Amino acid sequence: MTKNNILIIGAGLSGTCLARQLLKKGHAVQLIDRGENHSTAIAAGMMNPMVFRRMNKSWRLDEFVKEAKAFYLEMEELLQQPLFHPLVIRRMLSSEQERNYWLERERLPEFQEYLTPITPEDEAYSQADNPFGSGRVNAAFWIDAHAFYHANLNQFFDQNMLLKESFDAAQFDAEHLSYKGVNYDKVVFCVGYEQMNTPFFSELPIQQTKGQTLRIRSNEIPENESLNRKCFVLPLGDQVFRIGATYEWDNPDLTPTEEAKNELVNHLSVLGNYDYEIIDQQVGIRPTVLDRRPILGEHQHYKNIYLFNGLGTKGYLMAPTLSRELSECMLEGTPLDKEISIERFYRKSK
Numbered sequence: 001m002t003k004n005n006i007l008i009i010g011a012g013l014s015g016t017c018l019a020r021q022l023l024k025k026g027h028a029v030q031l032i033d034r035g036e037n038h039s040t041a042i043a044a045g046m047m048n049p050m051v052f053r054r055m056n057k058s059w060r061l062d063e064f065v066k067e068a069k070a071f072y073l074e075m076e077e078l079l080q081q082p083l084f085h086p087l088v089i090r091r092m093l094s095s096e097q098e099r100n101y102w103l104e105r106e107r108l109p110e111f112q113e114y115l116t117p118i119t120p121e122d123e124a125y126s127q128a129d130n131p132f133g134s135g136r137v138n139a140a141f142w143i144d145a146h147a148f149y150h151a152n153l154n155q156f157f158d159q160n161m162l163l164k165e166s167f168d169a170a171q172f173d174a175e176h177l178s179y180k181g182v183n184y185d186k187v188v189f190c191v192g193y194e195q196m197n198t199p200f201f202s203e204l205p206i207q208q209t210k211g212q213t214l215r216i217r218s219n220e221i222p223e224n225e226s227l228n229r230k231c232f233v234l235p236l237g238d239q240v241f242r243i244g245a246t247y248e249w250d251n252p253d254l255t256p257t258e259e260a261k262n263e264l265v266n267h268l269s270v271l272g273n274y275d276y277e278i279i280d281q282q283v284g285i286r287p288t289v290l291d292r293r294p295i296l297g298e299h300q301h302y303k304n305i306y307l308f309n310g311l312g313t314k315g316y317l318m319a320p321t322l323s324r325e326l327s328e329c330m331l332e333g334t335p336l337d338k339e340i341s342i343e344r345f346y347r348k349s350k
């Protein structure tokens with residue numbers, strides 16, 4: 001097999017997962033990242049298998065979840081760093097209708113891995129407000145997002161695979177695929193919500209969806225499960241919890257706001273009247289797409305220049321599989337699924 005030399009711009013979740021897939025196949029990788037991250041590193045890193053209210057499985061869940069778990073466990077080994085934390089989510093049901101959906105689904109074989117049948121103990125659960133009962137979601141997990149970004153970045157840097165700088169478009173020759181005088185076989189843009197500031201794919205509809213979370217300390221909130229209704233309560237250990245997250249469409253501003261704090265405090269109060277202190281507030285921007293599907297593929301005019309973006313709210317679930325699929329498309333010509341392919345936008349613009 002011919003070994004390719006591949007330049008990846010952006011070492012967040014998308015760039016890092018792609019780099020790991022390419023390295024595993026024996027290719028050479030050069031990453032560029034300015035070392036400042038406002039998405040991958042500040043995410044809660046949660047993987048919730050369910051879309052609540054209508055109680056559907058998350059898109060392509062069965063495929064994504066197995067590969068994601070194996071990928072992050074492999075990353076733990078490689079980076080010598082704990083990253084993967086299994087989780088039980090306790091959904092406090094929000095209506096009679098949601099409860100009925102749960103009761104229908106819990107009997108179906110395709111949901112058995114994810115939904116524990118509701119027990120009398122779940123009905124009587126008293127550590128959160130419980131007007132419609134509660135249910136436990138299995139096979140969830142969270143990734144230590146801060147550690148994932150920084151440990152990968154440090155290892156790439158130590159192994160001379162990372163240029164810690166801003167990508168300088170003036171030094172990039174798209175015809176010959178060279179950057180600062182070095183030639184590459186393929187180039188991939190993995191720049192997240194900053195897409196419109198980078199050349200080649202700036203016309204694609206990557207939206208900037210601001211998200212804010214709180215870290216709180218409480219002796220009263222249960223630590224063995226992640227409570228969920230209106231917001232998630234992610235136990236981080238030592239009585240510290242992450243509460244999230246807000247959604248603010250088309251807002252790239254990185255300032256924490258009082259409104260978001262109040263919204264999260266109000267949402268938490270729906271779960272119970274707990275005593276807690278706020279430790280701090282985090283702000284980040286998700287790269288989202290209106291049709292809620294990521295965008296992957298080759299530029300319509302420039303051969304061997306690719307995009308991997310739009311991971312949205314479920315990046316930690318999707319990135320391991322999608323990065324593998326993109327690597328297979330780049331190296332073996334395997335077509336990408338129509339739902340994620342960049343061609344869905346090029347078709348429209350023709």
Ligand SMILES: Cc1cc2nc3c(=O)[nH]c(=O)nc-3n(C[C@H](O)[C@H](O)[C@H](O)COP(=O)(O)OP(=O)(O)OC[C@H]3O[C@@H](n4cnc5c(N)ncnc54)[C@H](O)[C@@H]3O)c2cc1C
Binds near residue numbers: 213310
């Ligand atoms: C508050 C919040 C909570 C979230 N919680 C979850 C969650 O619980 N579960 C989940 O799955 N997902 C969650 N997400 C979403 C997840 O974080 C994103 O889907 C994912 O991180 C996007 O990764 P990315 O690599 O596309 O972008 P980024 O992480 O933004 O990475 C892009 C990288 O490119 C670099 N870059 C950009 N432009 C340049 C340039 N010109 N030169 C050099 N470097 C450049 C940046 O420095 C950055 O490091 C959350 C996001 C937010 C904001």
